[in-house]
Amino acid sequence: MKLFSLFYFLVVGLVATSLFQEKTKEESIIAGQEIYQDFCVQCHLTSGEGVSGVFPPLKSSDYLTDNIEKSIAGIKYGLRGQITVNDEIYDGVMVSQGLDDEEIADVMNYILNEWGNNFEKQITNQQVTNIQKSVLNK
Numbered sequence: 001m002k003l004f005s006l007f008y009f010l011v012v013g014l015v016a017t018s019l020f021q022e023k024t025k026e027e028s029i030i031a032g033q034e035i036y037q038d039f040c041v042q043c044h045l046t047s048g049e050g051v052s053g054v055f056p057p058l059k060s061s062d063y064l065t066d067n068i069e070k071s072i073a074g075i076k077y078g079l080r081g082q083i084t085v086n087d088e089i090y091d092g093v094m095v096s097q098g099l100d101d102e103e104i105a106d107v108m109n110y111i112l113n114e115w116g117n118n119f120e121k122q123i124t125n126q127q128v129t130n131i132q133k134s135v136l137n138k
Contacts, residue, residue, distance in 0.1 A: 025109060025122040032110025039097045040107065048115040054092065056085040059115035068108075072128055073135040075104050101128040 023031065036044075040058075044050050048059035058064055063085040064071050073079075078096040082089055099107065105123045112119035 022124055023106070025113075028106045028109040028122065029113055031103075032106035032108070033114070035099065035103050035107040036110050036114075039099065040111075043094075048111065048117075052088065053090070056083065056088075056090045058111045059117065061085050061117075064111065065117070065119065068123070069131055069135045070138070072104060072108060072123070072131045073133060075099065075107065076101075076128065076131060077133045077136065079136065101125050104128045 043055040044058050045055075048057060050057040056063065063083055074094060076096065076099070079094040080092075082091045084090070102125045105125050105128045108123040108128075109119075111117065112123070
């Protein structure tokens with residue numbers, strides 16, 4: 001019986017670990033590319049260049065790299081009002097797309113590492129979970 005119990009807990013532990021294990025950065029980027037194609041490409045375009053004065057660029061975006069938490073919050077909760085990206089003012093509305101925290105982490109990892117962008121760290125699900133709407137007011 002002790003051997004069975006030990007085996008049972010070992011198997012349950014391995015299954016739980018594999019279910020809740022964070023993706024690698026590379027896996028997250030691949031998943032994020034699909035999410036980008038489904039939710040973001042309409043405005044920010046395949047090139048990530050956006051539309052000047054209407055939809056801000058994600059490619060070489062100073063706002064994106066200088067405001068990681070606000071960028072996450074914008075995807076998570078939506079974004080309204082003026083932002084300045086690469087010295088150009090944008091004053092529009094980006095509605096929340098209803099993505100879960102893992103999808104937001106994945107799409108952030110994709111846009112931070114596509115079109116010549118190179119962000120060394122990985123955005124994690126826990127980091128996204130910890131972002132509150134109040135970040136947008138800072």
